[in-house]
Amino acid sequence: MTLDFSWLFDPLYQTWLLRGVGTTILLSLLGMVLMFVIGIAGAALLHLKVRFLQSPVTIFVELFRNTPPLVQLFFLYFMLSEIGLTLTDPVTGGRIPLFTGFTCVVLSLGLYNGAIAVEIIRSGLLAVPAQTVEGARSLGYSRLQTFRHVELPIGLRMSIPPMTSNIVSLIKTSSQAVLVAVADIMYGATQIMLETFRNLEVMLLIWIIYLVIASIAVLVVRRIAAAFRIPGYGS
Amino acid sequence: MTHHRHSQQSAPLIEIRDVHKSFGPVTVLRGVSLSVRDGGVVCIIGPSGSGKSTILRCINGLMSIDRGTIRVGPFAVETLKSDKALVPLRHQVAMVFQQYNLFPHRTVLQNLTMAPVQVLGENPAAVRERALALLAKVRLTGKQDAYPGELSGGQQQRVAIARALAMQPKVILFDEVTAALDPEMVSEVLNVIRDLAREGMTCVLVTHEMRFAQEVADEVFFTDRGVIVEHGPPGTLFQNPTDPRLKAFLEKVL
Numbered sequence: 001m002t003l004d005f006s007w008l009f010d011p012l013y014q015t016w017l018l019r020g021v022g023t024t025i026l027l028s029l030l031g032m033v034l035m036f037v038i039g040i041a042g043a044a045l046l047h048l049k050v051r052f053l054q055s056p057v058t059i060f061v062e063l064f065r066n067t068p069p070l071v072q073l074f075f076l077y078f079m080l081s082e083i084g085l086t087l088t089d090p091v092t093g094g095r096i097p098l099f100t101g102f103t104c105v106v107l108s109l110g111l112y113n114g115a116i117a118v119e120i121i122r123s124g125l126l127a128v129p130a131q132t133v134e135g136a137r138s139l140g141y142s143r144l145q146t147f148r149h150v151e152l153p154i155g156l157r158m159s160i161p162p163m164t165s166n167i168v169s170l171i172k173t174s175s176q177a178v179l180v181a182v183a184d185i186m187y188g189a190t191q192i193m194l195e196t197f198r199n200l201e202v203m204l205l206i207w208i209i210y211l212v213i214a215s216i217a218v219l220v221v222r223r224i225a226a227a228f229r230i231p232g233y234g235s
Numbered sequence: 236m237t238h239h240r241h242s243q244q245s246a247p248l249i250e251i252r253d254v255h256k257s258f259g260p261v262t263v264l265r266g267v268s269l270s271v272r273d274g275g276v277v278c279i280i281g282p283s284g285s286g287k288s289t290i291l292r293c294i295n296g297l298m299s300i301d302r303g304t305i306r307v308g309p310f311a312v313e314t315l316k317s318d319k320a321l322v323p324l325r326h327q328v329a330m331v332f333q334q335y336n337l338f339p340h341r342t343v344l345q346n347l348t349m350a351p352v353q354v355l356g357e358n359p360a361a362v363r364e365r366a367l368a369l370l371a372k373v374r375l376t377g378k379q380d381a382y383p384g385e386l387s388g389g390q391q392q393r394v395a396i397a398r399a400l401a402m403q404p405k406v407i408l409f410d411e412v413t414a415a416l417d418p419e420m421v422s423e424v425l426n427v428i429r430d431l432a433r434e435g436m437t438c439v440l441v442t443h444e445m446r447f448a449q450e451v452a453d454e455v456f457f458t459d460r461g462v463i464v465e466h467g468p469p470g471t472l473f474q475n476p477t478d479p480r481l482k483a484f485l486e487k488v489l
Contacts, residue, residue, distance in 0.1 A: 135336030135395075138295060139350035139402065140325035142318035149353060153340050232384020233339040 007196045020188030021209060027105050027174045027184060034110025035170060039117025046118070047125045048147060057118065064115035069173050073108040077180045080104060101180035113170040120166060124159030125151050160225045167221060168214045185209055248273040248406065248437055249294060254303035256289055263289045265461040266303070274435045278448035281458035282484060287441040290458070291408045294439065295328040296321045308405060326355060329399030330408040333415050335391040337383040343370065343394050344379035347401040355402070362401070369397040373427050389420030396427055407431065409440040445488055449473050457481045
């Protein structure tokens with residue numbers, strides 16, 4: 001068996017790959033923003049025991065955590081295109097669909113990994129010592145102020161290790177974008193395979209690219225964790 | 236003489252009457268009454284589980300009561316329900332805990348300045364200046380940028396006392412503040428409390444340090460099974476106890 005990587009020198013394939021990497025990174029970053037918004041908001045509602053909203057959050061978490069992300073993506077994609085919301089392009093005057101494949105992938109990543117993030121952040125909040133909270137309460141901090149100034153800053157730090165896995169999971173799950181025709185790195189790879197039939201070589205490259213992206217993400221998170229480390233606390 | 240001797244005749248600053256408190260099926264307080272005058276130093280002693288710490292937590296509204304009244308200065312504590320209503324009370328009643336309860340993610344200086352700025356809305360520059368003076372008072376000058384986790388237990392407890400003082404309270408509640416400390420660190424914390432008591436700060440201490448209670452308190456309350464069994468000036472209470480439960484307790488701890 002010989003490996004043939006000559007296709008890598010084709011400028012067209014290089015463009016597809018680079019654009020694909022860019023799209024994968026953009027999908028992941030936007031998905032992460034949504035994941036954090038959902039994760040923090042959901043964990044706050046559960047932790048502060050907000051009446052009437054606790055059950056909806058719990059149902060949301062169970063629904064999105066316990067079903068395959070691919071099913072969720074297809075459901076979102078077909079449901080939202082069925083609703084058929086459109087925007088009017090200000091330049092051409094044409095109708096463009098509001099929920100493109102790209103939007104659906106970002107939403108799907110944010111919802112799936114966001115549901116997991118809710119539980120991760122909630123467990124971080126539960127790890128904040130009751131004494132620390134009592135200290136804040138004795139100084140006149142309200143429930144909400146205690147959450148904002150004491151529980152959340154400590155709880156988020158405690159949730160960094162499991163959140164790192166969730167971020168890596170989100171980056172990997174973004175490869176589903178290819179299935180709703182979004183030109184991410186998997187999409188580029190699929191196109192190159194169709195033209196060159198060098199399936200093994202292309203997949204080897206894709207494997208390495210995902211490894212590099214995820215490793216960089218882990219390194220960045222480690223830098224953030226180090227910057228926010230609490231001296232003398234925990235390990 | 237010290238300030239608190241002068242104000243001996245004034246109306247009590249804290250007045251607790253017939254307070255009952257249960258946690259589910261467990262009754263912790265069964266009709267506790269006690270009063271503390273402005274500038275007074277009161278110690279509450281008694282066996283574990285007798286309700287000492289619960290009394291303190293009821294005074295600053297950390298725990299609600301089932302029956303009875305608690306008055307602290309102008310506040311009827313049992314009527315204060317919302318967080319907002321409790322702020323003025325907690326401004327006047329500060330608390331120091333057995334486990335220090337500091338904010339681990341903030342520096343020593345920030346631990347002192349956070350609540351006055353974020354809760355009381357005071358000017359940050361003025362609070363900072365006051366905080367630095369308080370750190371000097373508890374002999375921790377130079378530690379302002381350290382984090383609580385980098386300090387010894389005795390140092391952390393002195394930060395906690397300074398944090399309480401930064402609120403400029405009328406009363407400080409001390410909940411077994413030396414119980415978690417190594418023996419050699421106990422005296423450095425007690426020295427700070429002794430200074431405060433001498434300066435006329437109203438102090439309510441739950442403590443197992445009987446010799447310290449004897450030295451600083453004007454009045455000592457002995458609790459057992461949710462009631463105050465006996466109280467009086469430390470000389471009388473420690474030297475001539477009348478209740479058999481107090482006698483038995485003192486035999487064990489002295």
